[in-house]
Amino acid sequence: MNSQQQNEKEEKDKRKQQHDNDVLFIKESVVRKLLNWNDCVDAMESALVAMSSASSSLSSTSSSSSSQVANRDEPFSYQTPRTFTMAGNDGVLLTMPGYAANYTLSMVTGNNEKHSTLACKLVTSFAKNSQLNPPLPTILATILLFNSSTGKLKAIVDGTDITAWRTASVSLVATKYLHRPQQNSILAIVGTGTQGRIHALAMLNYFPNAFTRINLWNRTKARADCLRDELNELFPEVEIVVVDTSVECVIDADCIVTATNSPLPLFELKDLKEDVHINAIGAGINHHSELPMEIYQFADVFIESNVGIQTELKGIAEFINGEIGEIIVGRKHLDDASGKRRTVFQSMGNAIEDGIMANLIYQKFIEL
Numbered sequence: 001m002n003s004q005q006q007n008e009k010e011e012k013d014k015r016k017q018q019h020d021n022d023v024l025f026i027k028e029s030v031v032r033k034l035l036n037w038n039d040c041v042d043a044m045e046s047a048l049v050a051m052s053s054a055s056s057s058l059s060s061t062s063s064s065s066s067s068q069v070a071n072r073d074e075p076f077s078y079q080t081p082r083t084f085t086m087a088g089n090d091g092v093l094l095t096m097p098g099y100a101a102n103y104t105l106s107m108v109t110g111n112n113e114k115h116s117t118l119a120c121k122l123v124t125s126f127a128k129n130s131q132l133n134p135p136l137p138t139i140l141a142t143i144l145l146f147n148s149s150t151g152k153l154k155a156i157v158d159g160t161d162i163t164a165w166r167t168a169s170v171s172l173v174a175t176k177y178l179h180r181p182q183q184n185s186i187l188a189i190v191g192t193g194t195q196g197r198i199h200a201l202a203m204l205n206y207f208p209n210a211f212t213r214i215n216l217w218n219r220t221k222a223r224a225d226c227l228r229d230e231l232n233e234l235f236p237e238v239e240i241v242v243v244d245t246s247v248e249c250v251i252d253a254d255c256i257v258t259a260t261n262s263p264l265p266l267f268e269l270k271d272l273k274e275d276v277h278i279n280a281i282g283a284g285i286n287h288h289s290e291l292p293m294e295i296y297q298f299a300d301v302f303i304e305s306n307v308g309i310q311t312e313l314k315g316i317a318e319f320i321n322g323e324i325g326e327i328i329v330g331r332k333h334l335d336d337a338s339g340k341r342r343t344v345f346q347s348m349g350n351a352i353e354d355g356i357m358a359n360l361i362y363q364k365f366i367e368l
């Protein structure tokens with residue numbers, strides 16, 4: 001190491017020491033600059049694996065087993081079902097604490113260094129925010145990130161974009177493992193709010209050349225028109241079509257994203273192709289109101305984590321085939337015998353994803 005490199009290293013160590021003493025605030029505009037699809041997908045794949053390790057299922061059900069797993073080398077995680085505090089008729093505050101350990105971020109860091117993270121996301125959902133002037137996002141989030149060895153708060157990270165990007169990135173991982181889009185595919189985005197928009201961007205960026213057409217549907221058509229204009233600018237080679245009904249949106253689609261607050265199903269089983277993958281993101285009354293029960297019944301259904309299903313996915317628990325992480329680590333396989341297959345990724349969102357994302361943003365921030 002020459003003297004210039006030595007100085008740079010000392011400078012960096014000093015800055016790190018300073019960061020260890022301070023509580024950092026990482027604001028939205030900074031978080032946004034540090035997000036990119038490959039890193040987020042890598043991080044979310046690690047999160048899904050950490051949630052599905054054998055140790056994680058033990059640790060999420062009993063406190064004594066969590067001490068048994070503490071010395072293991074494999075990735076594992078611990079989280080409890082999130083809490084919901086109603087705030088009047090239109091709002092709710094969710095608390096989402098989680099701990100993940102021994103996970104790697106090889107695509108981001110280029111090595112197999114192990115990481116751990118302890119975090120709690122506080123997230124609100126206020127249905128009428130889009131009607132404000134100027135409008136606010138419906139979902140607003142903040143992530144408290146702790147030193148996972150001492151418990152000392154190390155950063156407060158704006159979590160609104162993280163929530164959007166991590167949800168779409170988890171859908172990308174689910175789509176990759178359950179479906180893998182082929183060339184000349186058609187994508188349907190049902191609901192073009194924050195999640196619908198970020199999913200469209202994610203799918204087009206991460207699976208380049210797969211989708212030749214995107215069908216967009218939104219209850220308020222102007223919002224779908226806006227997204228069409230944005231996508232036309234960014235992806236002139238893709239045909240973007242705004243349609244009048246949610247059924248029209250999905251009827252010829254190979255891959256579907258539903259991202260609405262609809263309390264009622266948006267289409268039926270008979271409206272779908274035989275070989276189709278659905279990422280079901282939105283929550284109406286609960287996290288499975290956008291699809292009719294018969295779709296869950298006649299599809300392979302995968303989720304992120306078994307934690308919280310008894311409260312949030314109760315109505316479909318009997319149809320769930322497993323966690324995405326179980327497919328990633330090879331503990332479960334899709335039955336390929338039929339040739340044609342309907343798959344559903346029922347998304348819920350959870351704390352481990354947010355903790356791993358917040359820690360990734362923190363690492364990138366202190367290395368700027």
Ligand SMILES: NC(=O)C1=CN([C@@H]2O[C@H](COP(=O)(O)OP(=O)(O)OC[C@H]3O[C@@H](n4cnc5c(N)ncnc54)[C@H](OP(=O)(O)O)[C@@H]3O)[C@@H](O)[C@H]2O)C=CC1
Nearest residue numbers: 138191192193194195219220260261262282283347348349
């Ligand atoms: N799985 C996960 O990890 C996450 C899930 N979510 C869920 O995703 C959904 C979308 O969130 P987000 O995009 O942030 O919210 P937005 O408010 O940005 O978008 C809401 C969308 O739902 C549509 N919508 C609302 N009510 C109905 C209805 N009755 N019928 C049809 N469409 C309806 C809206 O249409 P319009 O424009 O006409 O109002 C809009 O397209 C929510 O349910 C949210 O809870 C959010 C974050 C993470």
Ligand SMILES: O=C([O-])C1=[NH+]CCC1
Nearest residue numbers: 123125163348349350
């Ligand atoms: O995981 C999440 O952050 C949320 N899921 C539904 C509303 C917010």
